[in-house]
Amino acid sequence: MSRYIIPDYDSPIFDGWRAAAGENWSRYIEHEFVLGLGNGNLPREAFIAYLIQDYIFLLHFSRAWAMAIVKAETATQMRTAAATVNALINEEIQLHVQICAREGITESQLLAADEMAENIAYTRFVIDSGLSGDLLDLLAALAPCVFGYHEIGLLLADSKDTTPLYREWIDTYRDAEYRAVCESVALLIEDVAHAKLGDLPQSNPRWERLCQRFETATRLEIDFWQMGLRLGQRD
Amino acid sequence: MSRYIIPDYDSPIFDGWRAAAGENWSRYIEHEFVLGLGNGNLPREAFIAYLIQDYIFLLHFSRAWAMAIVKAETATQMRTAAATVNALINEEIQLHVQICAREGITESQLLAADEMAENIAYTRFVIDSGLSGDLLDLLAALAPCVFGYHEIGLLLADSKDTTPLYREWIDTYRDAEYRAVCESVALLIEDVAHAKLGDLPQSNPRWERLCQRFETATRLEIDFWQMGLRLGQRD
């Protein structure tokens, strides 16, 4: 049914969360915005507006991953979280700055942009998952963005009609380097889930709430794409 | 120009924030949803949908005020914040539960309701203002809800065409008890602002950012009313 091979991170926890999100997961991965990246029909204005918001998103998403360091209980958990913060701040954000610069948007314009409500809702929900819960609650809220973007990269990998600009974006999230991030995060999730929930994670009373948290973050991803379309129309 | 006498809490800080929010402040206070409460034209469905979301809002807004206790630096600041938490949890939330019960919505229905993105955006933004900043940053994000609702109560106080249901809501936010909460919060804001910014608060480099934070929370209030209208149409 799916147009790409779903990655197997050997993480029953992520698989369970993904399955529990049901239709919302595919509404996120195969959103009109995403399909427009693949067939090249997404208006450039929508993409640029998305990139600007995503720059602000990544700053706050880095803060959320920093909360994972604050909440880590072992040196290994801390190292994975720190490596992810580093990849976000020194690679992914820089990529946004470079693409934007090439498209004529300076970093000071990025910083001066108004943060949209959809953006606020998503990142602050993730950060509060860390403040209100434990590391596992936080990871359930962080997961949809991390894994979803790789699936989107895979979904769009063979797109023939996309533009060079969108191709660069697609390749970023499809490539081996980004996949390695996903794999380390999957390992972290398994590690923390077993430390918190035991050998039968889905039998723990927290399971449903964790699934809900993952699904809420997935819904907020859908809203984020929708925001991209809306901003593209407005400009 | 305004149809009510703007309360004077003797708080230049709040006055400054309110003035800096400009048009957004009146767009919040005199929103279509608010005017509909006054003239009785707001659909009952919209009000009930709002009440349900506002119940969830108040739980998270109480958490945000609890952050103010966590961040208090004097016993007096702590007492004001604790009294506000108490008023929210033991009075305002209970009022919502009672009104909803009378309108046929049980507390378990309230708890089972989906939290809308507009609701998530607002409360988590306020909570994160506490996590990322200091007590003053948090207060700037808490202020629009506290003071705005009293202004709305005053704006609608003499409404002749409202319904008994809306009249009860209006009176809650107009009355002396709620005004006393506003007065104690204004005192707290003055106290903290002078401890953080000095004798010329508006000359401190933080001033602009604090105004922005107040304005962002005000914008999220506007979105919240808009959500009420939208949910009323949908049901």
Place this chain on the structure above:
Amino acid sequence: MSRYIIPDYDSPIFDGWRAAAGENWSRYIEHEFVLGLGNGNLPREAFIAYLIQDYIFLLHFSRAWAMAIVKAETATQMRTAAATVNALINEEIQLHVQICAREGITESQLLAADEMAENIAYTRFVIDSGLSGDLLDLLAALAPCVFGYHEIGLLLADSKDTTPLYREWIDTYRDAEYRAVCESVALLIEDVAHAKLGDLPQSNPRWERLCQRFETATRLEIDFWQMGLRLGQRD
């Protein structure tokens, strides 16, 4: 063996934590400082120095209980935590201020006192239990103070040789009002523990770490009494 009837809060979780703390629990409850309160041999200087530090302790302990509101996941949990914050800020702290005033120490002297390292260690450990973990981690760190003080009140209840000053202190922690606080906290712990650990809490992999957290807080209580003795000698 024990010289008092151990209270039964019908909380297997607390019973389990208490048992796991082993000797450290009795080293805390039956500390030389405590026994000195009972037989009246504790130097007044030690008690006053303790009261001053305990005033500062209660301010930060209230902040830790406010974190429990921030981390609550149901309205009921929130109400219990808020009631406890209220009891601490509006009753227990006020009692300290009154006793200190009567003994010639003003509230401004209380506020000007240096916070000892033993005091810092204890309260910041509890607060960080909330920041780093979830509500259950926080409760495990909050529990030794809440329940231990009632046991000490019971242990010393029939002391015949104590002084009027120490008698007032003993009665505070022995009486029905304080016991009601313990009972509501025990209910909260059971509620949260079952929501987080399931029906066999001691089989959950978190159990050992929770016991360690409780025991660390117990060790920090012992250090706190030791600090009282030390400060009494110094003055």
Place this chain on the structure above:
Amino acid sequence: MSRYIIPDYDSPIFDGWRAAAGENWSRYIEHEFVLGLGNGNLPREAFIAYLIQDYIFLLHFSRAWAMAIVKAETATQMRTAAATVNALINEEIQLHVQICAREGITESQLLAADEMAENIAYTRFVIDSGLSGDLLDLLAALAPCVFGYHEIGLLLADSKDTTPLYREWIDTYRDAEYRAVCESVALLIEDVAHAKLGDLPQSNPRWERLCQRFETATRLEIDFWQMGLRLGQRD
């Protein structure tokens, strides 16, 4: 008077905090433990016990620096904080693991070690400075460790009687790489202090409290050295 050239980071803020700490600063830098590292008279047991506690310290100190990422308000602040977290987790902690391994202590022994109260007091105080205050409050609590260790490295740089083991430790904190960390942290402090306090930082009402926070962290450093001596005697 001082036996080393005090580094000049061109940071009036740090200079002001350092000066305000008065005697406590030199009691920290020239502590008996430190002098024992220089003249080689520190018992090996004390050093090993210190290293084990310092391993635990660095894990929590990394969490505190991660809080600085959570609280950063600009991309530049975020990058400096993330680079520091990275240096701590991937360099300084690894160095401890290597030295300990060579001295016959495995990483699992490090992880199994009891965390001493002096260690808890210090790191949790720093972390709570971030939770309760803003980024500047946090930096005031982080600063004594960062800058103090470089001064100690410089103070002991020319020690002739030290052992090879202590020499390696001294060189770590004296060398250019560590100094670069200090320089970037000094820049961060200046940046944040001016954003929070304005052009006359010492005239801002927060100044005194910030100095106190720096001094409290300095006192907790002294306790940490004292702990090292104590543990050396006990083993």
